[in-house]
Amino acid sequence: MRKILFLAYICLILSMLSCSAKPDADTRETALSKGFTMLDHRQYDEAIQYFAELAQKDSHYQVKLAWASAYAARAGVKIENIYNFVTARPGDIPTLNLRTTTSYDQQVAELLRNLARYSAVWAKIPSVSKSAREDLQSAVNVLRGEEIPGVHLYSATLQAVILKSVVDEGVRNWNLSQKKRICLHDIKPYWNWALSVLAGIEQFSIELEGAFPSKKELTEARKNIHRVREQAQSITLPEEDQCF
Numbered sequence: 001m002r003k004i005l006f007l008a009y010i011c012l013i014l015s016m017l018s019c020s021a022k023p024d025a026d027t028r029e030t031a032l033s034k035g036f037t038m039l040d041h042r043q044y045d046e047a048i049q050y051f052a053e054l055a056q057k058d059s060h061y062q063v064k065l066a067w068a069s070a071y072a073a074r075a076g077v078k079i080e081n082i083y084n085f086v087t088a089r090p091g092d093i094p095t096l097n098l099r100t101t102t103s104y105d106q107q108v109a110e111l112l113r114n115l116a117r118y119s120a121v122w123a124k125i126p127s128v129s130k131s132a133r134e135d136l137q138s139a140v141n142v143l144r145g146e147e148i149p150g151v152h153l154y155s156a157t158l159q160a161v162i163l164k165s166v167v168d169e170g171v172r173n174w175n176l177s178q179k180k181r182i183c184l185h186d187i188k189p190y191w192n193w194a195l196s197v198l199a200g201i202e203q204f205s206i207e208l209e210g211a212f213p214s215k216k217e218l219t220e221a222r223k224n225i226h227r228v229r230e231q232a233q234s235i236t237l238p239e240e241d242q243c244f
Contacts, residue, residue, distance in 0.1 A: 028058060032066050044074035061146050065154060068139035075132035075139075077161055079154070127165040136162050152210035159204040166197055183243040191237060198229040 031054055038047035051067035072079050128136070136158045143155045170193055205222040212218055 028060060028062060031058070032062065035066055035070065039070060039073050042073075044070060048074065055142075061148050061151050064142050064146060065151060068142045068154065068158070071135045071139035071142070072158065075128060075135035077126065077128060077132065077136065077158075079157060125160055125164045127168045128161060129165075133162050133165055147210065149211050149213065152207045153212075156204055156207035156211055159200065159207060163197065163200050163204060166200070170194070170197065184237060184241050188237055195229070195232055198225070198232060201225055202229055 035047050035050045035054065038044075038050060047070040048067070051063065051070050055063050055067055069079065140155055140158050140162070143151050143158075146152075146155075170190065202222065202225045205218065205225050209215075209218045209222050
């Protein structure tokens with residue numbers, strides 16, 4: 001009997017310790033403020049490392065948001081301005097169209113024109129360098145799996161910057177390539193790139209839908225993007241080279 005009581009006592013102590021080890025709101029706020037102070041002093045690497053270690057102890061979404069914000073700060077992106085833009089205009093997702101009956105060079109050109117429409121809608125969103133995009137992608141990865149609408153919106157905002165930059169760069173290079181005769185071996189890299197961007201846009205639409213679950217137009221936009229992506233994936237470029 002004494003042994004049973006002792007084991008019960010140990011279990012009770014362990015239970016109490018596990019509960020007390022879980023950070024409460026005040027403890028979390030204090031811990032977060034230390035990392036934000038690093039950001040205020042532009043100690044971005046240190047802040048990223050600090051929040052990463054903090055997230056190992058406390059996986060609360062606020063900690064992950066702070067961690068993601070540290071990556072965004074190192075990328076040099078002022079999220080608050082873009083965040084307000086995305087919040088104010090969540091329905092500005094262009095409808096995409098893709099005809100599969102045209103020649104391969106026309107299909108690529110049409111797909112890139114579709115992608116360029118996103119760039120036009122996001123004119124106020126800055127384009128960033130490759131290294132900055134890598135930081136923003138790391139931030140997106142940190143937030144993946146969270147189902148809080150605010151987290152979805154923050155992730156969508158980060159992805160908008162990534163996509164805007166990638167699309168601008170790709171379309172600019174494509175336009176330069178149009179000044180000469182183009183062949184399939186020139187087209188294929190752009191086609192594969194465009195498919196990857198479509199995947200990113202679909203993920204962006206999923207995040208935006210999660211941020212505004214009551215907006216049915218976002219659901220329709222996501223379905224439209226998915227349909228166009230499937231259309232594009234169904235197109236197989238021939239192995240033999242052709243020039244246009």
